[in-house]
Every structure is written in C-alpha cells, then in structure tokens.
Amino acid sequence: MAVEEKDPVSGQKTTGHEWNGIKELDTPVPLGILIFIVVTHVWALLWWVLMPTFPLGTTYTKGILDTDQRKIVEQDLTEAQAQRAARMRAIETSSYEDILANEDLMKLVRTTGHQLFGDNCAACHGADGRGRANYPDLTDEDWLWGGGPEKIAETMKIGINSTHQNTRVAQMPAFGRDAILDRNQVTNVGTYVQSLSDPAVSTAQNIEQMKAGREIFLTTCAACHGEDGKGNREVGAPNLTDQHWVYGGDLQTIINTIHGGRQGHMPTWDERLSPAEIKILSLYVASLGTKQP
Structure with missing residues (x-):
C-alpha cells in the first residue's frame, strides 16, 4: 500500500509524480x-x-x-422587396411635386438614385456628377436642354443623337472643315466668343478682330446661341457667356470647335430603365445641382 505524502508547505497531498524535484499536488x-x-x-x-x-x-x-435563419433572411428580403415595390409604384404614379414633398419617397430617391447613377451615368459624368473631358458637369446648374426633373427625364428617355425615334438632335456644324468660314473668320469669331465669357480678352489690340468676329457671330452663330450668346435650350445650344464649358473655353479649343464642329451623344435609357427608375434618376440628377445650405 502506497504511503500518502503531503507537501510540507501547502499541506496538500501529492500525486506521487515528480519532475526535477517538483512534486505535483493532488488538488481538486x-x-x-x-x-x-x-x-x-x-x-x-x-x-x-x-x-x-x-x-x-x-x-x-x-x-x-x-x-431557420435562411427562412428568416428570405422572409426579410421578401418583405423588403414588397415595401420597395410599393414605394416604386408610388414614385411611378406620383407627380414630381408630390415626390419632392414626401420625405419617405425622397429617401428612396437619394439612395436608389445614387446607385442608379453609379451604374449607368458615372462612366461619362463621373461618380460625383462633375463631368469629364467632353462630358457635361451636372452639378453647375448650367443645362443644355433644361435642368428640371421633367426635362432631365425626357432627355434620359429619348437621348441625344441616339437611336430613339424621338431623340434630341444636337450638332454644331464644322464651319472651317466644311469651308463655311475661312481660317481668318474662324479665328475672329473664336476670339469674339472667348470674350463673351472672359472680358480680359477685349483689348485695344484685337478690337477690330472682335468686331469682325461679332459680325460673323450674328450671321452664323446667333440662330442657335442667340444674339447675346446665352444659348437656347430648345435646340441644346450652350450659353457662351458663362464659365461652364463642355469642351473647353480657351481660344484654341474654341477655334477647334468652330473649325471641326461638335456632336454630343447620350444613349436612350427608355428600354434599359423602368419609368420609376428614370423618374428617380432624374430627381437625383436634378438634386446634384441644388445648392445645399
């Protein structure tokens, strides 16, 4: 029979196991x-x-x-889709004024509109809507065809120079390339156009050139851009008197535009997006140019 041994320090029994002089206590x-x-x-x-x-x-x-968590998730998704479908129907059937006055619907416009814009518009207009080279800035409140939600929705539906049968048609002739104007006339009218947005261009050295350019402008350009150069949204002619330019407002770019012409393009979204999505996206785009307090 083994003799029980107790540790002299703690008073606990030991198990009999020992490693390098260290004995294991039999503690519970x-x-x-x-x-x-x-x-x-x-x-x-x-x-x-x-x-x-x-x-x-x-x-x-x-x-x-x-x-079953899978059932719970599926049920939650079904309920969310049902709620979303109801709000989408409300957006489709409501007027723009009613939507703007309904904060619940506007929350959907802001969230869904941001996603739709990123998926369909950001490639050309940039993720922030500020445009890129040769693509309009949608945040500057300077619109070619009108910046109200209805006008934006119409532009989205039919496009610009698109395949839609009712597409907006916008084209600036190539005045120089097609020999409508000679080189000096292109330079003169280009200098005058630049002066409309940059008064510093009007100097004593080029006053005669600008006078000649204005005469050409009145006979060649005013039909679309207006005698004052402020543009015409009915035909998509831009305002030439501000600082907002699609292709650039320096003299050489203006001369290039007059010489070679411009033809913008925007596809029709009538078949790619639903009526509710077009309405949401038009409201979202319109909000990009709204100055926030």
Whole structure:
C-alpha cells in the first residue's frame, strides 16, 4: 500500500509524480470551473434540442423551435422587396411635386438614385456628377436642354443623337472643315466668343478682330446661341457667356470647335430603365445641382 505524502508547505497531498524535484499536488478542480463545465454542457444540449444544430448526412436536426435563419433572411428580403415595390409604384404614379414633398419617397430617391447613377451615368459624368473631358458637369446648374426633373427625364428617355425615334438632335456644324468660314473668320469669331465669357480678352489690340468676329457671330452663330450668346435650350445650344464649358473655353479649343464642329451623344435609357427608375434618376440628377445650405 502506497504511503500518502503531503507537501510540507501547502499541506496538500501529492500525486506521487515528480519532475526535477517538483512534486505535483493532488488538488481538486475549482468549483467554479466545474459549474462552468456543467452549465456549458447543459446549454449545448438545450441548444441542440431547440435550434437547427447537428448535421445528419444530407440534412440536420431542425430543432423544436423551427428556427431557420435562411427562412428568416428570405422572409426579410421578401418583405423588403414588397415595401420597395410599393414605394416604386408610388414614385411611378406620383407627380414630381408630390415626390419632392414626401420625405419617405425622397429617401428612396437619394439612395436608389445614387446607385442608379453609379451604374449607368458615372462612366461619362463621373461618380460625383462633375463631368469629364467632353462630358457635361451636372452639378453647375448650367443645362443644355433644361435642368428640371421633367426635362432631365425626357432627355434620359429619348437621348441625344441616339437611336430613339424621338431623340434630341444636337450638332454644331464644322464651319472651317466644311469651308463655311475661312481660317481668318474662324479665328475672329473664336476670339469674339472667348470674350463673351472672359472680358480680359477685349483689348485695344484685337478690337477690330472682335468686331469682325461679332459680325460673323450674328450671321452664323446667333440662330442657335442667340444674339447675346446665352444659348437656347430648345435646340441644346450652350450659353457662351458663362464659365461652364463642355469642351473647353480657351481660344484654341474654341477655334477647334468652330473649325471641326461638335456632336454630343447620350444613349436612350427608355428600354434599359423602368419609368420609376428614370423618374428617380432624374430627381437625383436634378438634386446634384441644388445648392445645399
């Protein structure tokens, strides 16, 4: 029979195991740990009974509570889609004024509009709507065809120089390339056009050139851009008196535009987007140019 040995310091019995002079004490497992282990096992057993838990080949235990997270997610998605569908119908059937006055619908416009813009418009107009080289800035409130939601929606539906049968048609003739104006006339009218947005161009040195350019402008350009150069939204002719330019407002770019002409293009979205999506996107685009407090 083995003789029990006690540790002289702690008074605890030893197990008889010794490593390099260190003897192992035969101490019991702390009560707290035992309680934790028991509670953990009981909880695991209850969870196994109540919830979908244990794999069984091609299936699993369903649990008596019949709680299925996949069903919950599917149900949540179905409810969200139903709510969204109702709001989309409300947007499609409501006037722009009613939508703007309804904060719940405008929340959908802001969130869905941002996504639609990123998916369909940002490639040309930039993610922030500020445009890129040869593509208009949609935030400057300077519009070729009108910046109200209705006008924007119409432009989106039929496009500009697009395949739609009712497309907006916009083209600036190539006055120099097609020999409508000679080189000096192109330069003169280009200098005059630049002076409309940049008064510093009007100097004593080029006053005669500008006078000649104005005469050409009145006979050649005013039909679209107006005698004052402020443009005409009915034909998509831009305002030449401000600082907003699609292709550039320096003299050489203006001369290039007059010489070679310009023909913008915007596809029709009538078949790619639903009426509600076009209305949402037109409201969102219109808001880009709204000065926020």
